[in-house]
Amino acid sequence: MAAAAATAVVGGVRCCPPKFKSSSSHKTTINASFFWEPNPKRNTYSSSSSHHQQFTFPLTTQSSSSSPLTTNTITISFVSSISQISSTQWDACALDATGHHNYNPFLSHAFLSTLEHSHSAVKEKGWTPHHIIAQDQSNQILAVVPLYLKTHSYGEFVFDHSWANAYYNYGSSYYPKLQSCVPFTPVTGPRILLRDTSIKNHVFDFILSAIKDLTAMSHLSSFHVTFPSENEWHKFTQKGFLPRIGMQYHWTNRNYKNFDEFLMDLKHNKRKKIRQERKKVAAQNLVMKRLRGYEIKAKHWDSFYTFYRNTTDNKWGTPFLTREFFHEMGSKMGDQVLLIVAEDGGELVGGALNLIGGDTLFGRLWGCQPETYYPFLHFEACYYQAIEAAIELNLKTVEAGAQGEHKIERGYLPVTTYSCHYLIDQEFSKAIQDFLVRETSQVKMVMKLLHDSGPFKEGVF
Template sequence: MAVVAAAAAVGVRCSSPPLLPRKFKSSETSPFPYRNRIHASLFWGPAKRNSNNISSSSSHQQKFTFTLSSEKVITVSFVSSISDIPSTEWDACALDATGHDKFNPFLSHAFLSTLELSASAVKEKGWTPHHIVAKDEETNHILAVVPLYLKTHSYGEFVFDHSWANAYYNYGSAYYPKLQSCVPFTPVTGPRILLRDTSIKNHVFDFILSAMKDLTAKSQLSSLHVTFPSENEWHKFTQKGFLPRIGMQYHWNNRNYKSFDDFLMDMKHNKRKKIRQERKKVAAQNLIMKRLRGYEIKARHWDSFYTFYRNTTDNKWGTPHLTREFFHEMGSKMGDQVLLIVAEDGDELVAGALNLIGGDTLFGRLWGCQPQTYYPFLHFEACYYQAIEAAIELNLKTVEAGAQGEHKIERGYLPVTTYSCHYLIDEEFRKAIEDFLVRESSQVKLVIKLLRDSGPFKEGVL
């Protein structure tokens, strides 16, 4: 694509983190020579493993108390498993935080508990659950919860800070463990401080934020990160001393389409023709596409999909973070919120794409196919075109197709901004990273503009 070349010309690679700022020359001087060394290490230091292993056992006992008035005391405490929090209480917080119309399935107790119970996001894999619970001491009512993890690595986050960890290590400091508020392995935007809709929710937000920062400092951790928060939260975190960072994903928007052909009519002629040709080539391979929900998804489907998932991770030299049990448990707990798109060749399942259904959004998550097989254009059909058709049928506003992939633009998915926030204890490192993020932000914004300006839709559609 011409726009990709244009993006490269300004120093940005669209499918990976933007290029980093220039390396300091040895002849340069600065009133902060140590910071210059940090810069060099942050972005050009050798990749080394951090062998430090800080115990987190003491931090699990932390409890913070905040007095709102003579009669109102709020406590903020931490639990080592989401199972310690009643599902009804957790989900009430999540629903109040998003609203019913924007329900986010990844914030549900069912999804997050499945990650833990299936041994997918657990201490042994570098994800120690450390969730926050804020309570009214007088009534014992839960006012807010936060998904939080103590991390010993940076994998499964989709916001890249490996070079920051290398820099800490190169200068004798430990970057890991760190605190991370997120949904493991899931680059989906949503609130992270899940607040009940009460008259004191703004105070509770501030109390939780203060407790998180205090815990980071008292536990002698390097940093606290909040990834893929809502834009509103991102602004609040930034106002409270977090470093703001932006990224980019590709989403499809439903402009009140009645059918897939209705959507295609908004595309430029050459893009519309290409999509139709790709779909015809999939159909010509005698593949049958099915969209399965709830009880329609059987154990054999999940077993096959796990094989597909492992094939994807093996071929991309990735790590299979999710266990076989995760898929079975999630399907059982989440029912009709799960949409599994499968391709059949005769009686044989040969590929699949996993999606979750939210209040107004279809979230595309994982794709995979049978090992040693190849069906041209099947990936586009299963992940993008079937998802668009499903969103139109279900009257959903958006399809979130996950991270990376400029090829999504030609198929109607446009770049949108994503957010993260970072709180670092060391002031010298903080300043160096802040300088980098300013440069990175300007590049990401430019790429988003370039990609949107050269998008696949007819003039005047957007």
């Protein structure tokens, strides 16, 4: 419905090639340019300068009223692989940006580098890494940004396909576009990963200016930030980005001691239904196991890759993640990985992949053996086992991924997710803005209805 509405909204707008101008009044020099030249035969773009892209900004500071003014130079650079950035430096930025309690494993160098090394998020699949480094004149890294040049809109979970169609219908190309996100991962977290310095707000502004200028000079249609933190979302909106909201379903731990204590917070009919579903799983002689770190062997990843491919094949999805991705991620991330598996007579028949953050269990992928069916196994592996694990690990939240209103009656309530969008063409941007105003109103109304009809007893939430 939203996609159709977007098409209708932008249908009357003619997307003419925009006139570009610098988005930053602070920028003093551009040490190297970056352009994308259209290839009319293939309707794609090719890079004419993919290295040594730098934007420089002067920053004058004063430590106290009596101290002299000092001028620092902040350099914003773009690199074609996360391997060009020290893992220690990247992770220091990520940890400062999130804080220890809200540590987000998807922002780690280990996870993002695995996507690249395993050929999951690479140029050949429409995800060209184009990450940002912000440094001062002594080469101290002040911030990093996961950034990709996209030639499609798959693997994002914030849908703009109708925008691309509208651009195309009026003779303009929507792709390539710039996207700051974690590929294939609809998990909220900061996108501009700033070290905790006295100038971090300035660095934030410089990075935004550099990206806006890069988008314009490279003749790209747009720059998108998906699943940023709410705080970042407000900052982007204040800088002229179009705000968009969506929703996911999360489970909240109210200091439960066990699963039964959680069930007692539910309405009687919901509590009864969950107990019946879990009994039916047990009656199929399935053995559920929660494996972490060294407990996860190569055979588990090989089986899980089969499960993953079965899911993508059945849902007409694109299997971006490779077999090597799962093996390398498991090796690099150790105890941060929780693999929930189901065994039938000692044979692996299904599983759910989770990552453990500072206070959150992130449910990611699910799958089962091809041509098999175990009633209610999906709910057991993805939701009930995840809740039990979160209680056991004393985690505050379970994020169960995108979509799925069936999660509500199993204790997962709707929460707001965010994205922001910077479109070069002003007429097109205005049309999208008008659509987003109406979409936002609809999303808020649906979330309220879902909350009001939720599974919990009155007064619990």
